[in-house]
Amino acid sequence: MTPEQLSTVVRDALASAVDAGEVALADGLPDEVRIERPRARAHGDYATNVALQLAGRAGTNPRVLAETLASRLRGVDGIDAVDVAGPGFLNLSLAASAQGRLARAVVDAGPAYGLSGALSGQRLNLEFVSANPTGPVHIGHVRWAAVGDALGRLLEASGARVTREYYFNDAGGQIDRFAATVYAVARGEPVPAGGYTGAYINDIARQVVERVPDVLDKPPDEALEVFRDEGVELMFVEIRSSLAGFGVVFDVYFNERDLHARGEVDEAIGRLSGQGHTYESDGALWLRTTDFGDDKDRVLIKSDGTPTYISVDAAYYLDKRGRGFDRVVIMLGSDHHGYIGRYRALAAAFGDNPDETLEILIGQLVRLVRDGQPVRLGKRSGNLITLADLVDAVGVDAGRYALARYSVDSAIDLDLGLWARRTNDNPVFYVQYAHARTCNVTRNAADVGITLDATGFAPQLLDHPRESDLLGVLGEFPRVVTTAAELREVHRVARYLEDLAGTYHRWYDTCRVVPPGDEAVSDLNRTRLWLNEATRTVLANGLGLLGVSAPARM
RNA sequence: GCCCCCGUAGCUCAGGGGAUAGAGCAGCGGUUUCCUAAACCGCGAGUCGCAGGUUCGAAUCCUGCCGGGGGCGCCA
Numbered sequence: 001m002t003p004e005q006l007s008t009v010v011r012d013a014l015a016s017a018v019d020a021g022e023v024a025l026a027d028g029l030p031d032e033v034r035i036e037r038p039r040a041r042a043h044g045d046y047a048t049n050v051a052l053q054l055a056g057r058a059g060t061n062p063r064v065l066a067e068t069l070a071s072r073l074r075g076v077d078g079i080d081a082v083d084v085a086g087p088g089f090l091n092l093s094l095a096a097s098a099q100g101r102l103a104r105a106v107v108d109a110g111p112a113y114g115l116s117g118a119l120s121g122q123r124l125n126l127e128f129v130s131a132n133p134t135g136p137v138h139i140g141h142v143r144w145a146a147v148g149d150a151l152g153r154l155l156e157a158s159g160a161r162v163t164r165e166y167y168f169n170d171a172g173g174q175i176d177r178f179a180a181t182v183y184a185v186a187r188g189e190p191v192p193a194g195g196y197t198g199a200y201i202n203d204i205a206r207q208v209v210e211r212v213p214d215v216l217d218k219p220p221d222e223a224l225e226v227f228r229d230e231g232v233e234l235m236f237v238e239i240r241s242s243l244a245g246f247g248v249v250f251d252v253y254f255n256e257r258d259l260h261a262r263g264e265v266d267e268a269i270g271r272l273s274g275q276g277h278t279y280e281s282d283g284a285l286w287l288r289t290t291d292f293g294d295d296k297d298r299v300l301i302k303s304d305g306t307p308t309y310i311s312v313d314a315a316y317y318l319d320k321r322g323r324g325f326d327r328v329v330i331m332l333g334s335d336h337h338g339y340i341g342r343y344r345a346l347a348a349a350f351g352d353n354p355d356e357t358l359e360i361l362i363g364q365l366v367r368l369v370r371d372g373q374p375v376r377l378g379k380r381s382g383n384l385i386t387l388a389d390l391v392d393a394v395g396v397d398a399g400r401y402a403l404a405r406y407s408v409d410s411a412i413d414l415d416l417g418l419w420a421r422r423t424n425d426n427p428v429f430y431v432q433y434a435h436a437r438t439c440n441v442t443r444n445a446a447d448v449g450i451t452l453d454a455t456g457f458a459p460q461l462l463d464h465p466r467e468s469d470l471l472g473v474l475g476e477f478p479r480v481v482t483t484a485a486e487l488r489e490v491h492r493v494a495r496y497l498e499d500l501a502g503t504y505h506r507w508y509d510t511c512r513v514v515p516p517g518d519e520a521v522s523d524l525n526r527t528r529l530w531l532n533e534a535t536r537t538v539l540a541n542g543l544g545l546l547g548v549s550a551p552a553r554m
Numbered sequence: 555g556c557c558c559c560c561g562u563a564g565c566u567c568a569g570g571g572g573a574u575a576g577a578g579c580a581g582c583g584g585u586u587u588c589c590u591a592a593a594c595c596g597c598g599a600g601u602c603g604c605a606g607g608u609u610c611g612a613a614u615c616c617u618g619c620c621g622g623g624g625g626c627g628c629c630a
Contacts, residue, residue, distance in 0.1 A: 040573075049572060052610080062610085086573050087610070132630070174630060256630095284628055295556075295626085302628040309630050334624050337558040364559055365624065406567075409559055411623055415566085418579090424592050425579050433592050444589045487570075495568055498577075509585095509594045516588035532589095554592070 001078050001098040002105070002475050006046055007035045009079070010090070013072040014050065022068050026057045035092075037472055041465070044083065044091035045099065045472060051088040062088025099471045100459025100527070106474055106534035107452065114541050118482040120159030125320050126152050128331040129243065130167040133235040134178040136200055137242050138384040143366045144331045145387065146403035146547070149248045150490045151331075153545045158485040163325070166250040167316065170232050170257050172309070178235075179228035182208060186227065187216060198384070200238075204231050242387050246396055247547045259315045265307050268315040269300055277349045289345035298342050314346050321350075321357065329359045329488075334411075337362045361488055363408035368393075370416045394419040397548045401428035404546050405494035427498055428548065431539065434501035436554040437508060438536035444514045445529050448521060452533055456526030466507040470531060473503045477538050481545065490546070497542045504535045 001009075011033045017023040030050070038047040051066035058065055066084040073082045073090075078098030083091040106113045128148030131141045152162045169175070181195035186205035191197055208230040209215060215226045236253075243249070259265050269285070272278050277288050283303035287310065290297050300311045320328050328347075332339060340362070344354040352358070368375040368385055375385060390399050398419040405427060406412045424430045445451070462471065477496065484492040513528045515521055540550040 036572095038573075039576080043573070047573090052572070056610090089573070169630065172630060282628080286628095299628045304628080306628090308628065312630090334559065337624080338626050340558085362558070410567080411560070413566085418566090422592070426592090427578070429592060430578080433590085437590065437593085441589055448589095483570075489570095491568085495577085498568090502577080505593055506595095508589080512589065514589040519588095554590085 001094055002102060003035045003037075003046060003479065006092065006094075007033045007048075009076055010035065010048055010050060010069065010073065010092075013069050013076075014054075017068050017072060023058050023060070023065065025054065026059075030054070037476065038091065043085065043089070044081065044093045045468065046092045046094070048090050048092070049088070051084075051090060055088065066090050095460070096463035096468070097460035099468060100462035100531075102471050102475055103459065103462065103527070103530040103534040104454075104457055106537050107530055110537060111541060111544075113537055114477050114481045114545075115157050115159075116478055116482050117159040119155060119485060122155075122160040123163075123324060123326045124155060124160050124329055125163050125165055125323070125325040125327070126155075126329045126331070127165045127167055129248070130169070131239060132169045132174055133232045133239060134174050134196055135198065135235070135384065137239050137387040139366055139368060139386070139390065140333055140384075142246075142387050142390060142399070143363050143403050143408065144333075145243060145246055145248045146400045147363065147408055147490050148331050150400075150404050150493070150546045151485075151488055153547065154481060154485040154490060154493065157545060158482050160485070163252055164250045165252040165254055165320075168236060168253055168255050170236075170255050171260060171312075172256070175228060175232060179224055179231060182231045183220075183224050183227040204234050207234050242391075246387055246391060247400065254316070254319075256312060256316075259312055259319065264315040264319055265311050268318050269307065269311055271318075272300065272314065272349055275349070275351075287346075287349065289342050289349070292345035292348040294341040294345040298345075310342060310346070313343065314350075317343075317346060317358075318350065321352070327357055327359060329361065331361045331363060334362055334364045359488075361408065364411040366403065366411070367413045368416055369413045374413075375416065397432070398426065398428050401431075401494060401546060401548050404490050404548075407489065407491050427494070429554075431494075431497045431501045431543065432549070432551055433554055434504050435536060435539040435543065435550045436552060438504070438532050438539065439552040441508070441513050441532050442529070442536070445525075445532075448514055450513065450521055450525050450529050452529060453526060456523050457530055458523045458527050461524045461527050462531060464507075464511055466503075466510050467528075467531060470503050470507045470535065473500050474534055474538055477542065493542055493545050497539065497546075500535070500538060500542070504539075507531075507535075 011029065014023070014033065015029055018025060018029065033048055033050045035046050035048050038044060051062045051069060055062040055065050063084055066088045069090060070082045070084050073079055073092065078095050079092060080095045081093040085091050126148060128144040129137065129141045131137045137145070149164070152164050155162050177194050178196055180192050181201055182205045184190065184192055184195070185201050186209055208227055211230055212226050215223050218226065272287055277291065278300060279286050279288065284299045285301035286297045287300045288297050298310050299308050301307055317328060340360045343360060344358060347354040347358045393416045394402065402414050402419045418426055422429055480492055480496045484490060511528060513525055513532050515525055543550045
């Protein structure tokens with residue numbers, strides 16, 4: 001029996017008590033009865049505080065309500081024991097057979113175990129990374145590369161339709177400075193003020209000259225354009241390929257230039273003006289974002305006649321909405337948190353309810369540390385550490401896992417020494433090792449003739465406390481996935497996997513699948529192989545959600 | 555001055571209002587004629603920053619304060 005099924009059973013018991021007139025609920029039945037795994041084994045396999053929650057509404061005291069439910073639950077098939085404890089908790093213990101059947105259900109579901117329709121019907125646009133094409137992807141972007149990609153997988157697993165999108169700022173002043181820098185370096189001149197530094201600039205300059213050999217003979221204006229177009233293109237190819245090397249591929253790479261070229265920026269400004277949300281002052285056009293909760297108004301068109309980034313963002317927001325997304329999710333670094341107010345104001349100015357159509361996720365700073373000292377210098381980009389530097393130092397799996405295992409609300413220091421280590425103080429190896437171990441058990445079992453054969457599956461034999469523990473953790477997985485998706489908290493999956501890995505290792509230590517020595521193979525051995533395979537399935541599915549590999553051998 | 559995030563064991567961090575606050579690491583002590591010891595078991599370790607409030611019940615929600623990090627352009 002899964003926690004979800006148990007939850008339904010308890011709700012049914014409540015419903016029948018209401019029907020029988022034993023309980024009167026003012027606002028009707030709750031939609032869902034929450035079932036949790038109690039920390040202490042003495043409190044049963046599962047517990048619910050439903051009686052504590054509803055006693056007030058039922059006009060009775062919690063223990064009385066709990067007893068009413070308990071008497072109805074005691075007869076239910078698969079439930080072994082029901083106790084009322086403390087102020088009114090209902091502690092439930094399952095029969096081993098009812099709990100054990102989960103092993104087979106998980107194996108039968110395979111890669112689908114953990115998928116749900118919790119978010120079905122939602123169309124989400126996830127924008128993340130969106131690093132400017134003026135340099136390589138650096139550490140400031142990498143957290144969202146790992147977390148955003150994993151979040152996309154989680155949302156899809158929960159039934160949402162997701163588009164991953166990269167916004168490519170290929171217009172504006174920073175690109176002008178980038179082009180000027182590359183042009184200057186190609187001519188052997190010093191980097192102009194406000195320009196970019198780093199070894200990658202020399203690479204780009206050299207490659208542009210290779211692609212357009214006569215570029216330096218062109219008139220400066222023309223040459224600058226070549227450096228702009230070619231340089232940005234080369235930079236973008238590098239960004240895409242470094243992200244792909246990190247396992248992050250976007251469905252849409254959106255060019256800012258297209259917004260300008262298609263007139264969408266003018267259109268967005270026109271719409272805002274048409275609805276009376278703008279005014280002129282100091283020669284600039286302002287958007288009255290303070291009408292929508294922002295702390296000050298924002299400039300849409302500068303006094304020199306060019307649009308600000310807010311105008312472009314307005315156009316981009318409209319573009320996304322026009323493509324049919326219910327919800328526009330944007331993931332940004334903490335240095336952009338001030339952006340939330342104005343972006344929400346934009347959505348509101350367009351007549352949307354930002355609580356429903358816009359979600360801005362803020363990730364706190366990531367620093368890299370080695371031997372207790374902050375790592376500041378990257379190889380390719382002078383003062384910045386790049387994605388490639390991180391992958392060089394710890395590899396893709398450890399990099400992704402390390403970034404995904406902490407709440408994005410916390411600033412983190414990643415210890416490169418730790419995450420590169422192949423020991424169990426490195427959480428990603430602890431989890432991957434558990435997976436490799438399940439595979440090894442399967443291989444050894446096959447050698448003595450134990451295979452996943454339904455005829456030998458006897459769930460009532462999985463009655464060891466460690467088996468109950470393991471089955472309990474396996475049963476939580478679907479809810480961990482949907483909770484993580486709903487809360488946009490990817491780290492919950494990583495923490496769950498660490499819990500599962502530990503529970504598995506403890507089970508493995510005590511409960512053998514392959515019988516020792518010359519002992520005969522029994523149904524217990526055969527049934528345990530199902531449990532082993534169920535664990536492998538969940539470890540693999542969970543690691544897959546994080547974009548981390550699940551090795552069969554280590 | 556205003557805004558966002560954080561403050562839990564020596565360290566790094568989990569902990570969606572519930573029972574005796576957890577894990578990993580570090581420290582100390584153990585476990586292998588038997589599926590991978592990259593594992594497992596045991597021990598010690600806490601004023602959940604402080605003060606109020608809401609609640610039957612607060613690490614969790616609210617307010618204020620203290621400490622740390624980050625931000626507040628007609629840059630993007």
